[in-house]
Amino acid sequence: MGDQAAPAKHQMTEPLPAAARADVDALFESGELFRYGVEGDSPVTRLERTFAEAVGAPFALAVNSCSSALFLSLKALGLEPGARVIIPAFTFAAVPSAVIHADCVPVLVETGPDLRLDLDDFTRKFDDSIDAVLISHMRGHISDMDAIKAACDARGVPLIEDAAHALGATWRGRQSGLVGRVGCFSFQSHKLLNAGEGGILVTADEDIIAQTILLSGAYEHNWTKHPVVSDRFAYWQNRLPHYNMRMNNLSAAVVLPQVAEIPRRVAEGRARYGQVAAILSRAPWFDVPRALPHEHRAPDSIQFGLVGFEHDDQVRDFIARAAARGVKLDVFGLSADNARAFWNWKFLPEQAELPKTRALLMRSCDLRLPPRMNAEELDVLGDVIVAAAAEVMAGR
Incomplete structure (x- = not known):
């Protein structure tokens, strides 16, 4: 792979x-x-x-x-x-x-x-x-x-x-x-x-x-x-x-x-998202959030949870394998000083521990979907992510 x-x-x-x-x-x-x-x-x-x-x-x-x-x-x-x-x-x-x-x-x-x-x-x-x-x-x-x-x-x-x-x-x-x-x-x-x-x-x-x-x-x-x-x-x-x-x-x-x-960009963004989401959803290692019944999204990126990755080192291995193939993935909780991880907000007047959110962000991937990327390239993008996860899971 x-x-x-x-x-x-x-x-x-x-x-x-x-x-x-x-x-x-x-x-x-x-x-x-x-x-x-x-x-x-x-x-x-x-x-x-x-x-x-x-x-x-x-x-x-x-x-x-x-x-x-x-x-x-x-x-x-x-x-x-x-x-x-x-x-x-x-x-x-x-x-x-x-x-x-x-x-x-x-x-x-x-x-x-x-x-x-x-x-x-x-x-x-x-x-x-x-x-x-x-x-x-x-x-x-x-x-x-x-x-x-x-x-x-x-x-x-x-x-x-x-x-x-x-x-x-x-x-x-x-x-x-x-x-x-x-x-x-x-x-x-x-x-x-x-x-x-x-x-x-x-x-x-x-x-x-x-x-x-x-x-x-x-x-x-x-x-x-x-x-x-x-x-x-x-x-x-x-x-x-x-x-x-x-x-x-x-x-x-x-x-x-x-x-x-706006309408064109939204339609194209939904198509890019749908194409990559379909590839990832067929693999057992990813959980792609579904839209709520009354929600119609306009995504320019895709987020997905990692399933079965029990240790942080496995996640880091997955990120490295994807990067070696040219795909840069961020995991919110493992990206140093990520501004979307609440525990990095040291300026808060009240610090809170939120275990559900922490656990979620430690296994949630974030990936931009560039508007200039064509359908063939999006397929490659999805296949690279699946291949990287498959290699990590095969070595458990």
């Missing part, structure tokens, strides 16, 4: 669309990269309008990162310092960081074997001390939003969705990020839409959008340059600090023409 050809190396991102060049060239000519320095609609304003229409949200605010979107959303909820915010234990370090920046305390909840929120642990920890819930759709795996939303509504607790990995994914036919009070998305280079860095939040709440616009740095009356009409701006004017988290026009010009590409 050692003769599989190594898959070709690919860039992890698509080329930027040629349609972006006209706006970028105009910005170079004008030199006006500040969103509020442009007469009429700036590229950022057009992006907010276009994105809101594309996902079916009343309001959108483009900012400099998804982390900023999460932070601003928490601040707009009016939480008191020390407020306790539930987050999944399986997420990226930026999520608990945003909670801490907002002067709140992250409360970590276990993750189930399908990489989604463990609802039993969520129910145990969702007591009267909890002031908000922030759910990450980590790697595009959407948790049971019906159950989570019902629990939040029953207690009158606000719900925020971190949909950084879930643009194009749907829950009950609606874009992820629209179930809670606010949904936050990422435009970092390895996400579905690529601005290099950037993010956007969506909401139907006029108070939330007015506050987040002002908090993001819309000083004086620059809020009038947003595609939002609400009398809440007049109320919040001068009552809020400015955090200067605006998106600039160059980032918006780059990402704006990509919004129309």
